[in-house]
Amino acid sequence: MTFDAQKNIEDLGAFVAASPTSFHAAQEVARRLEQAGFSQLNEREAWGSDVAAGQHFVVRDGAVIAWAGGAGEKASGYRILGAHTDSPSLKVKPHSSVSTAGWNQVGIEIYGGPLLNSWLDRELCLAGRLTVRRGSELKDFLVSTGPIARLPQLAIHLDRSANEGLKLDKQGNLYPVWSTADIENDVLGFVAQYAQNERGEAERINSAHIVGYDLLFADTQAPRVFGGANEFFASGRLDNLSSVHAGLTALERYAGGEHNRRAQETVMLAAFDHEEIGSASRSGAAGPFLEDILVRISAARGENTEEYRRSISNSVCLSADAGHLVHPNYVGHHDPANHPQPGHGPLLKINANQRYATDSVGAGIFALACSKADVPYQEFVSNNNVPCGSTIGPITATRLGMRTVDVGIGLLSMHSAREMCHVHDMAFMTRAIEGFFTL
Secondary structure, eight states: OOOOHHHHHHHHHHHHHTOSSHHHHHHHHHHHHHHTTOEEOOTTSOOOGGGGSEEEEEEETTEEEEEEESSOOTTOOEEEEEEEOOOOEEEEEEEEEEEETTEEEEEEEEESOOOGGGGTTOOEEEEEEEEEEETTEEEEEEEEOSSOBBOOOOOGGGOTTGGGOOOOOTTTSOOOEEEETTOSSOHHHHHHTTOBOTTSOBOOOOGGGEEEEEEEEEEOSOOEEESTTSOEEEETTHHHHHHHHHHHHHHHHHHTSSGGGTOSSEEEEEEESOGGGTSOSTTSTTSSHHHHHHHHHHHHHTOOHHHHHHHHHTOEEEEEOOEEOOOTTOGGGBOSSOOOOTTSOOEEEOOTTSSSOOOHHHHHHHHHHHHHHTOOOEEEOBOTTSOOOOOHHHHHHHHHOOEEEEEEOEEBSTTSSSEEEEHHHHHHHHHHHHHHHTO
């Protein structure tokens, strides 16, 4: 199957635009999987033996796990692409409507570790999930407004030292403005107008019946290609929707290919939520979601406990999360011998203290996958004076005991409201995952 890098980056832009929050990302993955012939399973219902093979997926809150089963043989193992759907953001607090000096504002908490200054002077939307009580039942609705809010900077005339070191007070300086004081509804009532049901249809709800919500702000500037040769791509939430999209695209292509019909292994996309805040949730990588799915597939295959453990031992997880390219204005922050460059392929992420899960065998597996896909790759390691971040990789390896390898595309401006990458690196990453799925 041929691969068009330009169409791929346009598709990534559409995917990110449709995914302002983890809940929307999981919904968009589900929508595309259904179009590709996958069937959705309900965790609360009994599963038959047919789920071990075929093409299926499960959505749990803002996370989704999908798989394309081959022959469904016992102890045949899994090839898993792990990623996460959430990104650093500003999350709405309870009792969020605040009025100050004639401005209506929204009270927020910091979600994850965003570059706070990058959120200033941007037109923001509110998006997420509303939980509504209808009689004795609860029902969830997704919402996403247009641009309604902004975090305006203080003018230089009122702070002459701003360019010498901007410091933002997380409680006092980060409440977005969204209206003037004469507006009829509070922010929750306003957002309720944008409710959509599980079919993506607008549905009118009474804001007085909202009993819970997970609402976050997102930048509304559209993703776009730019650069002297149109080689760059700028967008919000590339960490880590870039990996979710690459895994989804590779799975769609795998499911439609001949290899899927003769493969013994089960190929899987596991896109978790809450990575940016430690993954410790029912839909995060530190929770039971992936293990729950693997155990149920194992039961559908008729595996006993020993065969299940053999299957896990035969499995590999490619933990895909964005990494760092060398920043040309801050070269000293990077390792002097390992300089990942834009357009030179995905990163193999390595850390001596297992902040990344890659070991020598895992490095060899990724090398084979890239060789099969005919794509380059490059190694990333941190400067010894700069603390290394982590991923779902070590969590997955610890949680399940399967071999895990950390990889990802390189970015500039990671955790900014708007990040950037190289167009070719996205194409290389997707093809590398295809190579991994078909090893």
